[in-house]
Amino acid sequence: MGNPNVGKSVVFSRLTGTHVITSNFPGTTVDYSQGATCLGRERVFIIDAPGTYSLDPTNPAEEVSLRILNEADIVVNVIDATNLERNLILTLELLSRNVPLLVVLNLWDEAAHTGIEIDVSRLQELLGVPVIPTVAVTGEGIAELASYFSQDVPVPEQKNYSDQEKWVMIGQITREVQTITHRHHTLRDLISDITIKPITGLPVAVLVILVSLWTVIFIGETCITYLTDPLFELYLPIITQLSDFIGPGFVQQVLIGQMVNGGIDFEQSMGILTTGLYVPFGIVLPYVIVFYILAALLEDSGYLPRLATLTDTFFHRLGMHGYGIVPVFLGLGCNVPGILATRVLETRKQRFIAATLIAISIPCMAKTAMIFGTIGQFGFLYILLVIAVLAVVYITIGMILSRVIHGECPEIFLEIPPYRTPRLNMVLKKTWMRLVAFIAEAVPYLFLGVLLVNILYATGFLAWLGTVLAPLIVSWLGLPKEASGALLTGFLRKDLAIGMLLPLDMTPQQMVVAVTTLTMYFPCAGAFAVLYRELGFSGMIKSVIVMATTAFFVGGIMRFILIGI
Amino acid sequence: MAISVLELEEGKTAKIIGIQGGHGMQNQLRSIGILEGKDIVVVTHHPFKGPVVVKIDRKMISLGRGLASRIMVEMTS
Numbered sequence: 001m002g003n004p005n006v007g008k009s010v011v012f013s014r015l016t017g018t019h020v021i022t023s024n025f026p027g028t029t030v031d032y033s034q035g036a037t038c039l040g041r042e043r044v045f046i047i048d049a050p051g052t053y054s055l056d057p058t059n060p061a062e063e064v065s066l067r068i069l070n071e072a073d074i075v076v077n078v079i080d081a082t083n084l085e086r087n088l089i090l091t092l093e094l095l096s097r098n099v100p101l102l103v104v105l106n107l108w109d110e111a112a113h114t115g116i117e118i119d120v121s122r123l124q125e126l127l128g129v130p131v132i133p134t135v136a137v138t139g140e141g142i143a144e145l146a147s148y149f150s151q152d153v154p155v156p157e158q159k160n161y162s163d164q165e166k167w168v169m170i171g172q173i174t175r176e177v178q179t180i181t182h183r184h185h186t187l188r189d190l191i192s193d194i195t196i197k198p199i200t201g202l203p204v205a206v207l208v209i210l211v212s213l214w215t216v217i218f219i220g221e222t223c224i225t226y227l228t229d230p231l232f233e234l235y236l237p238i239i240t241q242l243s244d245f246i247g248p249g250f251v252q253q254v255l256i257g258q259m260v261n262g263g264i265d266f267e268q269s270m271g272i273l274t275t276g277l278y279v280p281f282g283i284v285l286p287y288v289i290v291f292y293i294l295a296a297l298l299e300d301s302g303y304l305p306r307l308a309t310l311t312d313t314f315f316h317r318l319g320m321h322g323y324g325i326v327p328v329f330l331g332l333g334c335n336v337p338g339i340l341a342t343r344v345l346e347t348r349k350q351r352f353i354a355a356t357l358i359a360i361s362i363p364c365m366a367k368t369a370m371i372f373g374t375i376g377q378f379g380f381l382y383i384l385l386v387i388a389v390l391a392v393v394y395i396t397i398g399m400i401l402s403r404v405i406h407g408e409c410p411e412i413f414l415e416i417p418p419y420r421t422p423r424l425n426m427v428l429k430k431t432w433m434r435l436v437a438f439i440a441e442a443v444p445y446l447f448l449g450v451l452l453v454n455i456l457y458a459t460g461f462l463a464w465l466g467t468v469l470a471p472l473i474v475s476w477l478g479l480p481k482e483a484s485g486a487l488l489t490g491f492l493r494k495d496l497a498i499g500m501l502l503p504l505d506m507t508p509q510q511m512v513v514a515v516t517t518l519t520m521y522f523p524c525a526g527a528f529a530v531l532y533r534e535l536g537f538s539g540m541i542k543s544v545i546v547m548a549t550t551a552f553f554v555g556g557i558m559r560f561i562l563i564g565i
Numbered sequence: 566m567a568i569s570v571l572e573l574e575e576g577k578t579a580k581i582i583g584i585q586g587g588h589g590m591q592n593q594l595r596s597i598g599i600l601e602g603k604d605i606v607v608v609t610h611h612p613f614k615g616p617v618v619v620k621i622d623r624k625m626i627s628l629g630r631g632l633a634s635r636i637m638v639e640m641t642s
Contacts, residue, residue, distance in 0.1 A: 053596035056589070083624060086598035114623075163592075167600060196618055196625070197609045309627040313615030321629065322616065411629020412616050415597060 001065055002078035003087050004051025007106045010136035011078050012048035044149050055093045074153050078104045081111035085174040092166050100153035101129045108133040115181035123177045128156045188419050195306045205310050216290045223286035232282050254454040276450040280443055287365040291333040292431040300422035312412045319353045319402025321412040327354050331362040335527040336442045349407025356543040357398055359523040361390040367519050374501050374515050378508035386516050442526035449525035453489055462488055478559040479510055490518045509562040521551030570636040573607045579638035581605050586635045
């Protein structure tokens with residue numbers, strides 16, 4: 001265990017070979033991960049605890065750490081060599097715990113680089129426990145650390161200090177072992193200053209975000225045209241044969257869907273094996289991959305905490321703080337990891353606001369594809385209109401929720417790490433892990449949603465419900481009554497809605513109303529499942545009520561403004 | 566003269582002389598390195614009641630205004 005952002009997870013994955021997500025960003029590990037490694041004949045279980053500044057827990061992640069500590073046989077305290085003094089606070093607290101302790105002095109290369117020298121043997125004497133310098137990202141020193149596990153690690157002499165004595169001790173130790181050579185201002189410092197000051201930082205932030213989004217769209221589109229579309233081209237004859245083999249009926253309806261112009265159309269047939277496969281893998285996945293690579297680059301370089309600081313002024317008004325940018329950012333890829341990331345916020349209130357707002361107005365790649373697919377034909381201005389409405393809704397609902405909901409809204413309190421050059425293998429590894437999580441956690445629910453809707457559709461239930469709700473859709477939203485079917489289907493399957501809305505021959509204004517409502521009123525089945533996991537049953541229900549009310553209300557207002565009465 | 570970090574001008578260095586608030590608050594701030602006796606520099610104040618970015622021991626920290634107003638400092642020069 002150790003302070004946030006010192007490289008515990010890297011040390012952990014080096015020791016166990018397990019892949020865990022690491023970032024140049026405090027608070028990445030909120031859950032703990034567990035792994036095993038073999039030393040000689042013995043199996044050793046290793047647990048990666050969330051970062052903590054002290055054993056006096058102030059947030060959920062720190063409480064988890066404390067629980068883990070109480071069960072450990074040996075504690076490995078990872079400390080940041082560039083920040084010795086502050087890290088020693090936790091070390092001293094651990095020394096008083098009466099457990100065998102190893103101290104890992106990580107980021108050893110960065111310390112040397114910034115002109116910090118530490119006398120390791122002296123530090124070892126003063127602390128009375130083994131101290132091992134490491135560079136975890138390259139693996140330096142890890143073998144030495146592992147060799148300690150098979151030895152008897154001595155329990156340090158128990159020392160109990162009062163708070164005051166602790167600070168004095170730390171000061172003494174630091175002075176004795178650490179020499180700092182003066183260092184001139186580097187280019188890195190300059191960039192650091194430029195990106196944190198509001199006057200220069202905000203334009204840079206806008207630029208970074210725009211360039212990122214443009215890259216995602218550009219590379220994503222290229223992948224679709226040259227990679228996934230040709231692949232599905234190859235898949236078409238196989239699935240057509242299967243369809244002929246099954247023959248018309250209920251099963252074909254669910255698996256393959258409807259024939260469009262006498263053949264299968266991946267965008268409009270709507271079967272599980274046709275549209276159900278094409279949308280997540282053919283359209284969404286390419287964007288998600290590019291997006292996650294970019295997200296990893298931004299995280300590992302250390303830019304995200306700066307972005308969090310710059311956006312804090314904004315998020316603070318909505319009951320959150322600058323950290324709120326992280327779930328929003330990840331949510332643009334897929335809402336599922338976005339909602340999971342709301343755990344970086346401290347209180348229940350903040351997490352509820354963040355998760356609900358993501359589900360309402362942060363379009364994931366699938367929703368974005370839907371928006372572009374349906375409205376793109378009318379021109380960019382209409383797309384901009386949808387995005388603007390979503391932004392206004394995000395702010396308005398956030399302000400309302402932050403006032404209505406009880407609970408605390410802690411302020412931003414965040415260390416800004418130095419810029420580090422992202423390592424390619426780390427970026428790729430992280431992208432890979434997030435992709436696996438996306439496929440494992442979001443796609444199954446997507447299929448479940450598809451299955452459910454197709455069965456409801458095949459049995460005629462949707463058509464019936466559509467007729468019941470049609471008057472509402474026609475009078476309140478000003479849409480043709482056939483659109484009610486699309487809106488209902490979109491309950492669990494946004495992807496289908498494209499195919500169902502396009503043939504309706506609506507005006508651009510009607511399409512904007514339909515698509516905006518569809519984007520806001522309910523997340524996909526996957527996001528729904530994580531909402532339940534993160535907020536609990538009552539939290540999820542409240543969240544859904546907020547969503548449905550907002551979508552209905554905003555849809556109605558848009559109708560009166562855009563279409564008239 | 567004692568002022569809070571909130572009132573400290575950008576680019577000015579001061580010495581931390583105390584942290585106002587309960588035990589929990591003091592420990593929270595201390596554990597990230599905000600300690601009495603340390604030199605603190607304000608890197609930037611974000612406008613519209615935004616956060617304050619400070620530098621202590623070469624480490625940059627973003628603080629909400631409430632937290633910044635609890636850190637009392639004394640100008641060194």
